[in-house]
């Protein structure tokens with residue numbers, strides 16, 4: 001049976017015609033090109049290169065960015081794209097999030113005119129892949145204390161240090177690397193063939209298997225001076241990128257939840273136990289109606305946040321709440337859906353266990369669930385509780 | 391070259407169809423789509439447009455919702471969008487007259503459409519329009535190209551396939567074509583949004599007597615309910631199965 005996205009409150013009727021057309025384009029592509037291939041991609045642990053090409057051809061990379069051959073869509077449209085991609089797989093959405101919000105966006109917002117003209121068209125078309133290096137082995141939730149550093153030597157910067165958990169790292173043509181220059185965090189563009197740079201892949205993931213995750217290693221990595229992002233200093237740089245990516249994730253999680261609901265409902269309707277479909281039992285109905293309830297709320301959150309993003313009337317805490325809530329319920333929905341599928345739930349014939357495992361990463365990256373709690377706690381009380389020193 | 395593609399909006403193949411009072415309940419159709427054979431016609435039209443530097447005119451006849459389909463056609467490259475605005479079920483001859491009139495008014499060189507629509511499966515539109523326009527008509531084609539002032543089309547024949555050459559105004563009805571309809575992209579969607587749809591009321595087409603129905607749809611029925619399947623378990627059931635296959639299903 002074809003995929004019919006759960007939309008109980010018809011939230012999508014609030015989208016513009018253009019946003020709906022973009023949705024249909026991405027949804028059809030996911031149906032035709034992603035769903036049939038995703039399990040194999042996961043088993044082999046690869047991100048199919050044809051998906052990069054297709055995303056570039058559809059013109060959805062860097063969706064809300066304007067100019068420099070970028071799509072120039074609304075943030076709401078960007079959200080819709082993330083939702084449709086993540087209905088397929090969180091790894092696919094990760095690829096698009098990193099490319100658009102974490103690699104293209106900092107060049108677009110903080111880059112020089114020359115950098116924008118050189119990199120953005122190639123990245124919007126998918127010809128060049130970008131990655132974003134913030135996290136280090138010893139600094140995850142606390143990136144401000146990062147060790148990676150840059151030194152000015154003649155006409156170059158010399159980078160030393162290591163990044164970890166970097167999505168797209170090994171397949172990337174360029175990396176946006178955050179490193180300290182004279183103790184201040186700055187962004188640098190490192191290209192894949194720069195001397196002293198390597199990006200070995202991290203293997204053995206049980207989650208986001210169709211997404212490439214890598215280390216970035218800088219050993220006296222030499223880059224020309226014009227590769228620094230001139231427009232930003234300090235944590236505001238990476239955090240602005242993360243705000244946009246987290247916004248996309250708050251929509252993406254809805255897609256994963258919709259996929260799990262769809263599968264659970266179909267399965268419950270057709271699986272007979274004790275002479276009747278399991279969907280006819282109150283306990284199962286309770287699970288399905290809870291999913292409906294949470295997905296509907298998450299859709300409304302995502303949509304309203306999209307409107308706020310588009311009007312410019314938003315604060316980072318709004319995004320924290322939506323990222324935290326929507327990933328949280330999506331993960332729980334995936335777990336309950338897995339339960340409804342019984343033993344079949346662990347097979348790759350059904351998408352639920354894959355989504356469940358993926359969402360564990362999504363819960364952790366882009367600010368862990370609890371880091372967002374702390375952000376909201378600080379917002380409510382005015383007291384930061386990330387660390388003990390006040 | 392002016393290339394007209396006739397597009398019909400039909401219930402999506404995945405949509406559930408409800409029949410009440412001898413009529414398909416259109417309001418209950420959850421999703422409307424471009425008829426699949428029309429998609430092949432549109433793709434072929436787009437390729438011809440690219441090869442000849444022509445103009446692609448997409449024409450649809452039906453209620454307001456057809457506008458979405460026309461905008462979808464613009465998103466993949468249709469240049470001119472014409473909506474013949476009518477409500478309710480139309481007589482097939484009326485539709486052919488409306489389409490032919492619009493084709494005439496737009497100095498069209500070639501007309502492409504599906505061999506039949508996925509809802510009615512009548513297959514009358516292409517040949518009907520050709521008849522009214524006094525045009526050459528080749529049915530069930532899989533590809534059409536414009537070579538040295540002639541249209542060369544490929545269709546099935548008794549020996550496999552045949553190539554047909556036509557000149558002057560020609561109408562081609564598409565079976566499954568060689569290439570699937572291309573996917574739109576964001577740039578196309580943004581351009582399509584700006585495109586104006588020309589809406590024409592049938593009464594402004596200057597046709598006389600076109601409001602008199604000649605082909606009348608009397609009633610529509612749902613297909614009969616399928617009998618529930620039977621499940622047999624264990625080796626002991628094999629004779630029963632064989633007997634049923636032989637005597638009830640008549641397949642062995």
Ligand SMILES: Cc1cc2nc3c(=O)[nH]c(=O)nc-3n(C[C@H](O)[C@H](O)[C@H](O)COP(=O)(O)OP(=O)(O)OC[C@H]3O[C@@H](n4cnc5c(N)ncnc54)[C@H](O)[C@@H]3O)c2cc1C
Pocket residue numbers: 098132133134135139140141142164165166167168208213361364365366367368369370371374385386387
């Ligand atoms: C698949 C995947 C892809 C990724 N892609 C990228 C990428 O492209 N680029 C990039 O830079 N990073 C990426 N990351 C890294 C990700 O952003 C980090 O994993 C995340 O920030 C958490 O850091 P950590 O893993 O070091 O966990 P830690 O920070 O060590 O946290 C461990 C636990 O401690 C909790 N915790 C931490 N501090 C506090 C506190 N003050 N109070 C209470 N609880 C606390 C956390 O909530 C968590 O539960 C990726 C991660 C994964 C899994």
